[in-house]
Amino acid sequence: MNEDQQLYVSEPLKQTGRLMIKDENLCVHCGLCAERCPTAAWDMQKSTVEIPYAIDEMKQEESRCRQARKAG
Numbered sequence: 001m002n003e004d005q006q007l008y009v010s011e012p013l014k015q016t017g018r019l020m021i022k023d024e025n026l027c028v029h030c031g032l033c034a035e036r037c038p039t040a041a042w043d044m045q046k047s048t049v050e051i052p053y054a055i056d057e058m059k060q061e062e063s064r065c066r067q068a069r070k071a072g
């Protein structure tokens with residue numbers, strides 16, 4: 001948990017005067033709130049997060065070495 005993470009707090013909403021407050025420490029980005037929004041005011045889409053791993057870098061380096069050996 002990132003205790004330095006600030007809460008998102010909106011200005012009072014025009015229609016109700018209520019605030020929207022979001023805590024990124026708790027949100028798991030499940031998208032349920034986007035699904036339930038009665039006006040489809042916002043959307044969540046699938047995305048892929050690519051996290052670099054050392055093993056992937058090693059495999060790429062091995063591949064480069066193999067190609068260099070073949071080339072002579």
Ligand code: SF4
Nearest residue numbers: 027028029030031033
């Ligand atoms: S419903 Fe899901 S995406 Fe929406 S705020 Fe809660 S945890 Fe985050």
